[in-house]
Amino acid sequence: MNTTRTNATKQRTRQQIVVLGAGYAGLLAALRLAPHAEVILVDPSDRFTERVRLHELAAGRPDVTHPLQQILRGTGVRHLAARATALDPVARQVTTDDGRILPYDRLVYALGSRTGHLPGSPLGPEGGAADERAYSAESAEALRKRLVDGPGSLAVVGGGLTGVEMAAELAEAYPDWSVRLLSAGPLAAGCSGRGRDHIHTVLAARGVRVEEGRRVADAGEVDADAVVWTASMVPNTALAAAAGLALDPEGSGRIAVDASLRSLTHPEVYAAGDAAASHAPAPGRLRMACATALPTGSHAASSILAEARGHTPKPLSFGFTIQCVSLGRHDGLIQFVRPDDSPRDRMLTGRTAARAKEQVVRSTVRFLRLAARRPSVVSLIPGL
Template identity: 65%
Template sequence: MTTHSSGDRPHVLVLGAGYAGLMAALRLAPHARVSLVDPSDRFTERVRLHELAAGVRPDVSHPLSHFLRPAGIEHIAARATGIDPATRTVTTDDGRRLPYDRLVYALGSRTAPAGERAHTAETAAGLSKRLQDGPGSVAVVGGGLTGIELAAELAESRPEWRVSLHSEGRVGSGFTPRARDHALGVLRARGVRIEQGRRIAEPDSVDADEVVWAASMVPNTELAAAAGLPLDPSGRVRVDGALRSTAFPEVYVAGDAAAASSARAGALRMACATAMPMGSHAAASIISEFRGREPRTFDYGFLTQCVSLGRREGLVQFVRADDSPRDRFLTGRPAARVKEQVVRSTVGLLRIAARRPWVIPLTPGMS
């Protein structure tokens, strides 16, 4: 890339300070003037929200300044309210119009709305306070990884509460039968009542004092749709192999908002495991463009599905590149340690990116 002075360096706006957005911003910092737009001044470890809900940890966030300051990234503490790809500007809720040369859309996803009565992972702090007023009954709706972790953590850390787990399909459907049986056995040993094969349309149909909704995720792509970025049937933004919008190549999309795929994995599911590599690849693609090169196609393959089953138990399901389960899996304390190390490594990698971004492309799974 040609050396630019601080006045004529290309300007990249990054929307969203989650796993994908923060990784993209940190990787881009040595190559462009980077502004990160997010109303919060903290980075939240979303994969630890079940621990916050259960009261295991009082806080699962970190000051954004710890990552941004070493990298020289500007934090714009505002919410993006509009994108105009024609003029390459973003408007914010405080009245600013922010120009960009490239835009990284990384606004992630949220739990699908289920009414005012239900708690979600996003309201974990409020749920934790409510559970301090126990005892009572709490129902977790959703048999995926988030629901399993929530049910196990609540049952172990809040024994005064009667915990149930409800799933329209099989709980842990992505596991092999033996691994799934192990997870169910741990849940039942914690006292969790498991109900499968019944669709719950709304929280009021569950007989429990409190309901935690973990049934489905929806991408935060309303802003993208309003700007004219094409979406796929799931509501995620259509992108090419470099993670550029198929309609506006100056706009890159990373994380849960992107309808991304790879030759090895096929369509990628929403997950922290995919968000950070996508954020890194979006940055690598932009850097290639600034250097006058065509970006490489995103390549990704899954390795494991890791789930915590409380503080002393876990399950690590080894998977093929396309996320289908292999016969091998790890359980017990070793699996719990692996899961904890995986979670810690995400923040560790972001800290490395803040100070030594050139290391990130050398990290397995990162572009």
């Protein structure tokens, strides 16, 4: 028997999978698929960013990234440091900004999301600030430099959990700054009444002035030396839309997918993380979050593997358990929720909650490192 020819045939028959995006969803999908296929991970950065720590970076944490080379070492995943500029689902190929054309049998679209851009908003379409006073989580490092140059007045726009964490963290780290938190509706609307009361109490103790019912269209409306925009998130799906992939009919701008996370119009394309309009029986449409990126990234990989083995992919099964909110380094809120993400009465606060939130954040990187070492084990972990 010609062993060389047999090995070459096996090599040619391995699926070619391209994963766009090395965030939580894309990286986990690539790691799980690597033992079974030829995987190319396309992302311009050579580092994985813990996006859930960007408010900490703005507050002075030295670094919130990890070298991709260390995570991917020995996995077989090939990282291409480039940006995808075109997607052709008919020819099944991706074009990158360095001129490469990458063919694929299956594609995982996991390009995530960014701080929203609305007409007249302070942020340009690539997340850059049109108003020099305006910053976002993506520009956390520049924000930190500005705050170090202070003191002055700072306004955080957006009363969701991202805005709450940003305001609490910055008020604690830069006590000489006068901090306001502007919210169009009730602060932390998804939390219970007791949970919102705790957030208000901690923010007040940090000197943060909360202004609910304050709708802001752009930074020019805010009288402050610096403005942090956390009011909305939008998916990075322009590439998908230009390629003709159907987007969410409900208008979220995310890629329309079935229960196994396949594109409704191009089933050889799977979407995961914030770019996908994923849904599950209990919560319905999943919100954009690290808590949903990891499970959907893992499920996209499971669906591709099932399909390759001639099986019907299983539908996504997911339910929420908690919402984690850091309120500076020494306080927090762990809000227990039902599977549909509605709040329960039970919650943790104070240092206990702060420690629990830190462990949750650390666990995301632990999961990724586990997937690099033992990818077959990940699917056995509840929720992944």
